[in-house]
Structures are given as structure tokens and as C-alpha cells.
Amino acid sequence: MTTALRDTDTEPAEVRTARRPRRPRRRERGVDPIPWWLRIVVALVGLYFILPTLFVIPMSFSTATTFQFPPKGFSFQLYENFFTHKVWLQSLRNSVLVALLAALLATVVGTAAALGLHHLTGRLARLVRTLLMISIVTPAIVIAVAVYISFLKWHLVGSLGGYVLAHAVIGVPFVLVSVTSALGGFDPKLLRASASLGAPPWRTFLRVTMPLISRGIVTGAIFAFVTSFDEVVIALFLRSPRFQTLPVQMYNSVTVEIDPTIAASSSVVVIAVTVLCLVLQFVGTRRKSR
Numbered sequence: 001m002t003t004a005l006r007d008t009d010t011e012p013a014e015v016r017t018a019r020r021p022r023r024p025r026r027r028e029r030g031v032d033p034i035p036w037w038l039r040i041v042v043a044l045v046g047l048y049f050i051l052p053t054l055f056v057i058p059m060s061f062s063t064a065t066t067f068q069f070p071p072k073g074f075s076f077q078l079y080e081n082f083f084t085h086k087v088w089l090q091s092l093r094n095s096v097l098v099a100l101l102a103a104l105l106a107t108v109v110g111t112a113a114a115l116g117l118h119h120l121t122g123r124l125a126r127l128v129r130t131l132l133m134i135s136i137v138t139p140a141i142v143i144a145v146a147v148y149i150s151f152l153k154w155h156l157v158g159s160l161g162g163y164v165l166a167h168a169v170i171g172v173p174f175v176l177v178s179v180t181s182a183l184g185g186f187d188p189k190l191l192r193a194s195a196s197l198g199a200p201p202w203r204t205f206l207r208v209t210m211p212l213i214s215r216g217i218v219t220g221a222i223f224a225f226v227t228s229f230d231e232v233v234i235a236l237f238l239r240s241p242r243f244q245t246l247p248v249q250m251y252n253s254v255t256v257e258i259d260p261t262i263a264a265s266s267s268v269v270v271i272a273v274t275v276l277c278l279v280l281q282f283v284g285t286r287r288k289s290r
Helices: 003-009 014-020 036-059 077-084 084-118 123-137 140-154 160-184 189-196 199-213 214-230 233-238 246-255 259-290
Strands: none
Touching: 003 036, 003 084, 003 160, 036 160, 036 246, 077 084, 077 259, 084 160, 084 189, 084 259, 123 160, 140 160, 140 233, 189 199, 199 214, 199 259, 233 246, 246 259
């Protein structure tokens, strides 16, 4: 018995492994978290969303004087009309100005609200967060009527300040969601460490808090800008003969007059929004890679 054990101990490991009965190996299957049918559904939904763009962009290069698909000929005449006509250019400038100011105001208010609500718990915090988010679920026509009635009393209808205030209201929820998500991974110990080193609150915010949540702030600001730039319902109520935004001018070119320049303006808006989203995605990807 002892001799057999010694012989077994002196055998190489390869021999002992070869004598053991081999278990049948299970066939390894690749794990695919996304089933094939879900991919098809996503592709169909994506095609549904980009289908209008596939019609509008080719029509913007047409030589026809009315809406026609497939486009007739190839020309940059519609783009020339858009970038040389005074009404279109003024509407574009108004939209960019309003969107920038509204995004700035919404970013400041939304970031401050997110920071304040981050340290609050209970019913009061939930109530305030719900009130700030209510504009997302409220129909645009309801907000437009309420804004119009209120701004009539304050003499803000048709003014730059009225547009900025109204568009900032619908942009605050996007900033609040984005910054709140960024604060989810924020370590509060960093604030105590900064305070222990003698830094005042404003310096702690600029040197510690803001750099760590900057991606959420930038994301919310871009969404607020895009929301204001594309908004048409509230702008229709606030428009005046001397001040109107690009979406209102696009609406007028379809309802009041048949102007195919709207195809070029729509293409410009789609390309601008797409570039902003791609830049945001590129910046986020580079930060993750670092």
C-alpha cells in the first residue's frame, strides 16, 4: 500500500492527469445581451425617426420652386436664399441668441437646483423636484397659453426677455436631470477635505465640485440649447412682427406662403443639432478613455 502511494507521488503530473477520466466539455455559447428581434425593432424605430430627414435633405438641393420629391435637378439655390434673405437670416440670429441666453439661464438655475436638492431628503425635496420637472410632461400648448397670459400682464410678449424666460423654463428640467445624474457618483468627502484645508465654499465649488460634474453641466446646457432652438409652440404665442425665431419663420413658410427654402433651413437645423450631439458624444468618449 505504501509502495503504491509512493509510486503515485513520484509520477509526473501529466501522467496523473491523463489517467483521470475526462468529462465531456460543454459547448460554450456566446452571450448576446441584445436578442436579434430587439435589434430589428431598434433599427425600424431609428429608420422611422430619420425617414423625414431622408426626404428633406435631398429636397433642399432641388431646382423646383415648390415642394417636390424626388427632387428636380441639383442646385444650391435654396441655400443661397436662406443665407442671403434678410428674414431668414434675422430669424436664425434670433433663434441662436435666444437659445444661448436661455441655455445659460437654465444651466445656472438647473445646476443650483440640483446641488441644493442633492443634500435634501424627504417629501419637500421630492415636491420641489417634481415641480421643476413638471414642464417635461406638461403639453406644450398648456405652457404656451399660461406663458402668454402671464407675459401679457408683464409686457414681455414679443420681447427678447420673454423668449429667454419662457425657453429657460422648459430647459431647466434637462439640466436638472443631467447634473443630478453626475452628482450620483460624487464623493462628499472631497468637500470636507477642501473645507479642512481652509478653502471657502465658492472656491470649493470652482476647484472641486464643478470639474467633477462638468460633463453633466455641459450635457444639460446642450440639451437646453437644442430644446430652445427647436421650440415652436411657445414661440408662436410670443412672436411679434419685429421679433420671431427660425421655427416660427419655418412655420410661416408652410402655412402662409409656399416657400421651399424651408427645406434648406430644416437641413441646416438638423445638421447643427446632429453636430452638437456628436461633439458631446466625442467629448464624453475621450474623457472615459482617459
